[in-house]
Amino acid sequence: MALLSINGKIFCGGSLITNSFVLTAAHCVIQNYTQLIVKLGEYDASTTLDGPTSNFGINRAFKHPNYENKTHTYDIALLKLDGTTYYNSAKVMMYGKVLITLSVLPFLGLTQLLDNKCIPPKYAPRIIGGQNAGRAPWMAYLMRNRAFVGGGSLIAYRFVLTAAHCSKLNETLFVRLGEYDLSTTRDGKTQDYRAVDIYRHPYYNAVTQVNDIALLKLDRPVIYTATIRPICILLSPGVRFVINKIKLFTVTGWGQASRYPRMPTKLQQMTVRRYSYSHCYNQPGKLCASNPAQFACKGDAGSPLGAQVRYNGTTIFAQFGVASTFTDNCKAYGIYTDLLYHTHWIAETMQHNWY
Structure with missing residues (x-):
């Protein structure tokens, strides 16, 4: 001081x-x-x-x-x-x-991370390829009445980022961190938290899904471990030119693994290619992406869309989008809320509700 x-x-x-x-x-x-x-x-x-x-x-x-x-x-x-x-x-x-x-002030000129503890010691990229995901320690498993409602990402010591349509104001929502394989308890220790506050974007539109983003404040601080750690979020608006150059993203979640209504037990991942807004209803503040061989659908809402980038000489995995909606009954394109449009709201909401 x-x-x-x-x-x-x-x-x-x-x-x-x-x-x-x-x-x-x-x-x-x-x-x-x-x-x-x-x-x-x-x-x-x-x-x-x-x-x-x-x-x-x-x-x-x-x-x-x-x-x-x-x-x-x-x-x-x-x-x-x-x-x-x-x-x-x-x-x-x-x-x-x-x-x-x-670290939560978005208006400083230099590129910053929301929580610099998203870079673990001796960082090795975790998202490589394939259908079953490697460990993504930032993944959050959201539950309502013990039933799965969507995904999310741990972004700071007691805040989880998800889609606004995955939550309802004043509801009881639980968040599980450290989860990977739902069919076993041998894949590592998990921690369950209650969302004591839900902050949906004030201009969220449930019809158009504009501003489909929300923050969940957990009932206690999260202790970071090898399997529970925040994802990196870049705050500076100056990184837009970096994002615009990224053609391939990775999305992780527990959504359908095939076109049949079968929900997987293991965390899934897939690589998606960026497409122009014209494929996704020309919605501003959105990222449009797809993979013809795979698809994101039921259960993937709220999950993070990210990519590997270089930060201060280190390769990190940063989040750039939140899974929102999908076109043509999940057969075509995924529409993701663009985080860079909302970093000011994220940082401001966290600052006002930090304690």
């Missing part, structure tokens, strides 16, 4: 994000910002017995170029300190908490 003061009076707050930069609100940056003092390490301003603090001046201030003073749109700014901070053990812990907060 950073405490901004002027003439000895508390003026604003902020957060230390590197050893020389503090993040704050743009309206906190006065015209003569060099008068501001940034204090780090503060806890109780009424005493000096709670530990040492460090004071810094401000070398430069950077308001967001589109900041509006009247509406407070883009109310964010960076302060460059006049010195370099050195972390002690207490401040290192606080620095880690600040990073968690920043």
Whole structure:
């Protein structure tokens, strides 16, 4: 935490994000910002017995170029300190908490991950090919009255992403994580959670399936393991050009494995090719994909559509879509909600309901 003061009076707050930069609100940056003092390490301003603090001046201030003073749109700014901070053990812990907060801010210029723990140690790509999927530790199995209703993906420590039509407001929905093969308990430990809150997109249309996306808040935090881990979600709008270059995606779920109404017990996966919007009713905010040899259908709704991408020199599997609807009775194209249209809503909803 950073405490901004002027003439000895508390003026604003902020957060230390590197050893020389503090993040704050743009309206906190006065015209003569060099008068501001940034204090780090503060806890109780009424005493000096709670530990040492460090004071810094401000070398430069950077308001967001589109900041509006009247509406407070883009109310964010960076302060460059006049010195370099050195972390002690207490401040290192606080620095880690600040990073968690920043990871859900979609408006920073650099490409970010919603939860950087989606990159496990010694990451090896898990989605390779075939019909039965390899382990996809982010997969969520959604249940209503003990019956399967759809898929989803773990995206942060107690949030699951799914399709809005897979959920009903104020209903009792359960989420199982760590599942792979429903026919056995020998495939690893699973964990069941209750969805205590369901956040469907405020502009979801049940008729057209526009904005078919929802967040489920679980009844307790998820402890990550080798078989339970979040999927990577890229937040920066600047990654659109990367997504537009991806021609092949992978979709995983427990949906029908054939054109006959037979539900599989093992997690399924298939590779789908991107097609133009004209094949999928020209719906904006959607991804259109298909595989002539296989198909996604009943039971796949809410499941993640993703692909391997390079992130900071590492290959990660990132989610780019949520299975929504299908054309021509599941015989043609799958329509997926495009996540990049909704990352701001995802991040904002999580921020407001984090605890």
